[in-house]
Amino acid sequence: MNTADLGLPVSVPSTALFTDQYEFTMLQAALKAGTADRRSVFEVFTRRLPEGRRYGVVAGTGRVLDAVENFRFDGDLLGFLRDRGIVDEATLQWLADYRFSGDIHGYPEGEVYFPGSPVMRVEGSFAECVLLETVILSVLNHDCAIAAAASRMAAAAGDRRLIEMGARRTHELAAVAAARAAYVGGFHSTSDLAAGFRYGIPTVGTSAHAFTLLHDTERDAFRAQVDSLGRGTTLLVDTYDVTAAVAAAVEIAGTGLGAVRIDSGDLLMVAHRVRRQLDELGARDTKIVVTSDLDEYAIASLAAAPVDAYGVGTQLVTGSGHPTCSMVYKLVARAASADPGAPLVPVAKKSAGGKLSVGGRKWAARRRDEHGVAEAEVLGTGPVPEPLVGRQLLAELVKGGEVVARESLDTARERHVAARGALPVSAAQLSRGEPVIPTEYLG
Amino acid sequence: MNTADLGLPVSVPSTALFTDQYEFTMLQAALKAGTADRRSVFEVFTRRLPEGRRYGVVAGTGRVLDAVENFRFDGDLLGFLRDRGIVDEATLQWLADYRFSGDIHGYPEGEVYFPGSPVMRVEGSFAECVLLETVILSVLNHDCAIAAAASRMAAAAGDRRLIEMGARRTHELAAVAAARAAYVGGFHSTSDLAAGFRYGIPTVGTSAHAFTLLHDTERDAFRAQVDSLGRGTTLLVDTYDVTAAVAAAVEIAGTGLGAVRIDSGDLLMVAHRVRRQLDELGARDTKIVVTSDLDEYAIASLAAAPVDAYGVGTQLVTGSGHPTCSMVYKLVARAASADPGAPLVPVAKKSAGGKLSVGGRKWAARRRDEHGVAEAEVLGTGPVPEPLVGRQLLAELVKGGEVVARESLDTARERHVAARGALPVSAAQLSRGEPVIPTEYLG
Numbered sequence A, B: 001m002n003t004a005d006l007g008l009p010v011s012v013p014s015t016a017l018f019t020d021q022y023e024f025t026m027l028q029a030a031l032k033a034g035t036a037d038r039r040s041v042f043e044v045f046t047r048r049l050p051e052g053r054r055y056g057v058v059a060g061t062g063r064v065l066d067a068v069e070n071f072r073f074d075g076d077l078l079g080f081l082r083d084r085g086i087v088d089e090a091t092l093q094w095l096a097d098y099r100f101s102g103d104i105h106g107y108p109e110g111e112v113y114f115p116g117s118p119v120m121r122v123e124g125s126f127a128e129c130v131l132l133e134t135v136i137l138s139v140l141n142h143d144c145a146i147a148a149a150a151s152r153m154a155a156a157a158g159d160r161r162l163i164e165m166g167a168r169r170t171h172e173l174a175a176v177a178a179a180r181a182a183y184v185g186g187f188h189s190t191s192d193l194a195a196g197f198r199y200g201i202p203t204v205g206t207s208a209h210a211f212t213l214l215h216d217t218e219r220d221a222f223r224a225q226v227d228s229l230g231r232g233t234t235l236l237v238d239t240y241d242v243t244a245a246v247a248a249a250v251e252i253a254g255t256g257l258g259a260v261r262i263d264s265g266d267l268l269m270v271a272h273r274v275r276r277q278l279d280e281l282g283a284r285d286t287k288i289v290v291t292s293d294l295d296e297y298a299i300a301s302l303a304a305a306p307v308d309a310y311g312v313g314t315q316l317v318t319g320s321g322h323p324t325c326s327m328v329y330k331l332v333a334r335a336a337s338a339d340p341g342a343p344l345v346p347v348a349k350k351s352a353g354g355k356l357s358v359g360g361r362k363w364a365a366r367r368r369d370e371h372g373v374a375e376a377e378v379l380g381t382g383p384v385p386e387p388l389v390g391r392q393l394l395a396e397l398v399k400g401g402e403v404v405a406r407e408s409l410d411t412a413r414e415r416h417v418a419a420r421g422a423l424p425v426s427a428a429q430l431s432r433g434e435p436v437i438p439t440e441y442l443g
Helices: A022-034 A059-071 A075-081 A091-094 A127-132 A133-157 A174-183 A193-198 A209-214 A219-229 A242-253 A269-280 A297-300 A384-389 A411-420 B021-033 B059-070 B075-083 B087-098 B126-128 B135-155 B172-185 B193-199 B208-212 B218-229 B242-253 B267-280 B296-301 B384-390 B409-421
Strands: A038-048 A102-108 A120-125 A161-164 A234-236 A261-262 A286-290 A308-310 A327-335 A344-346 A361-368 A374-380 A397-400 A438-441 B039-045 B103-106 B120-125 B161-164 B234-236 B259-262 B287-289 B309-312 B329-333 B344-346 B361-366 B372-378 B395-399 B439-442
Touching: A022 A091, A022 A127, A022 B103, A022 B193, A022 B218, A038 A133, A038 A242, A059 A102, A059 A133, A059 A397, A059 A411, A075 A091, A091 A242, A091 A384, A120 A127, A120 A133, A120 A411, A127 A327, A127 B103, A127 B208, A133 A174, A133 A297, A133 A308, A133 A327, A133 A411, A133 B172, A133 B409, A161 A174, A174 A411, A174 B135, A193 B021, A193 B075, A209 A219, A209 A234, A209 B021, A209 B126, A209 B259, A209 B329, A219 A234, A219 A242, A219 B087, A219 B172, A234 A242, A242 A261, A242 A269, A261 A269, A269 A286, A286 B021, A286 B193, A286 B234, A286 B384, A327 B021, A361 A384, A384 B234, B021 B087, B039 B126, B039 B135, B059 B135, B059 B395, B059 B409, B087 B329, B120 B135, B120 B309, B135 B172, B135 B309, B135 B329, B161 B172, B208 B218, B208 B234, B218 B234, B218 B242, B234 B242, B242 B267, B259 B267, B267 B287, B296 B409, B361 B384
Parallel strands: A161 A308, A234 A261, A261 A286, A286 A308, A374 A438, B161 B309, B234 B259, B259 B287, B287 B309, B372 B439
Antiparallel strands: A038 A120, A038 A327, A102 A120, A102 A397, A327 A344, A361 A374, B039 B120, B039 B329, B103 B120, B103 B395, B329 B344, B361 B372
């Protein structure tokens, strides 16, 4: 892994249109009203975790930074906005020079979060901040959802390896981001080559049932695969009869066969039977990889089975029942006037019927008990209490429009292990429950 | 709408790495074994609809055609595959010249489908076809899931307008595809500017709560919005007190106010109250738009409410509980040898434990009763029975590697209305049920 942009089979010259139209119309109206320059503070947070989940996982921070850097307008984009009559000429002129020049703080990638946690805070003029709402939420709502599922699966898998193989179950570019988020959440590799290309994530894969069916016999297929990919390859043994396939696999590849993959049937029972057979054949180091609609519960149920690695597809890329988070991007404070020195005023929606927000620019810290175990997510708008000063969670990501906190995915991945490890042990329970620590608001 | 590529804020010079690694390793092994050239038939189908769903909707066909055309390798991609040691030099040389040269047939976009329906059939050499598996499934599994949700929402909404506003709830590029699929499924517009830019879908949007909170009073905000966007705009009336906001809105914009939007609370009750108030104020033509975690059930429950348009976000882009389909891409027949004249042999996985497939290259037709209502999805590998010849579903999409069936999104959208309209009326029931027509296999 490294932090360099390795390129991508897709280039994103601009992220400026990954935006809801109303951001632009609000901009136009605010420019005309003279309120567009009011200093503003937006916070990204969620009012609740997905039902039953005990913690959330921050992922996508690096992608947000990419999106902010590439949020700019060329002639084509401006021409589209003009031709469609989406905004007026004054607004188009303003957009032509757009560069985000404000500040962004956020929970660092891999950190955990709870209801109310200000996982990101964007500050600048109303105009420059409001435009970023949609794309920031797209990235965080997607990537955090995948990372949370990955983290639960990683907790269930313990020391065993986890392979992300969900590319075919989600949009082709969402798949690349999903592989990235899964890696942050604890997966070890991906089947998705674009994710390897773009983010340097280790890639794996050997063969599918089609390869066996292409050949006249399963033995022909195994021989072809071993001839080309070597004995260390993984042979797929459930196209016809598993027992016969395992025997043929060891006969053809020898006891140095890398692994066998089982993709159907009662994985618990079949894995035990295959392990016994492999051992009897002397293939004691041949590993067993299981795939087939796994989720964190299936992974946990296989804890006692002789399985070496899990391949997870659908349930990973769909967030294991929760394919999106409910992150929102809310104006929490803004200046009383366009005067650069005007004081910030906390603001919040107040209508009946829910969706309440807590106004004001917030700090966040995680209080720990004497054993170092997290005991509360503490948020406030006033001064930070002395014992929490060193426990603050918001890090500087963008300063005056410049990205100041690039880091490698491995850093985020290691941070996640540490952050999850500092939660109460019940965080790892897969059963439904409340957030594992409460959120406390100080004034 | 038009069929021209309007450009996209993202360019996709190649789709070749949106691919699971095993497609490449299978290619390498087959090239070495001399089996890569065997003529092969792959079919895309699903073994089951999502639980309780009565029909599926084909969407993404146009995106599949884009992906196939752009599946090619430049030096950067080949360099990546070489540097990572994913395939050998012989395979790299083969890939350097890759262009899909086979044939693709498929259910036309907007058509409905059922368990077993061969929604797409890809034919050519094993090598050229196997590589396309992942990206074709990514597109169809995502887009069909969104279109199915959209179709149910459209059925529930009747003549009322549906606005797609889910961009912030899913990956930023999945969002563009979701807006496209929603349009095919019956939505009228989207908030996502990239979807307008790329696919010409009508875009809408005016303002959010942040705009109201930016201003010193709600009246200031309304005045600013009307000044800039005109009386025809949509004012968001639930930031503080809805009744006071509606009064202010009509006072400021006049009775020609375009619409008010309600984004929280008991929408049924609030919509009735707001309608009464608007009428009393003389704003009889002012429309009511509702948003706030809507799904097809919420839309149906508002059928008796005075609502003119629904904005749907999360539940649309997450497929209303089913964010992916379970489409698979299976080898169903292949030549007995690499000889170009060798006969096709049906093939299918046979292992115990489910995941059975029906081998053989299939035709598909929808049988209708004397009233023109669909009564069965009929699939077969033999000759097509005479009465079904004119009811066949597979259309030619790619011939000898050339795309031959580009069409506009509006064509797909109209096709969907017709296809859904020809199903038994129970197709429109939102309650859980079996597929609305059975799938019959003829020999």
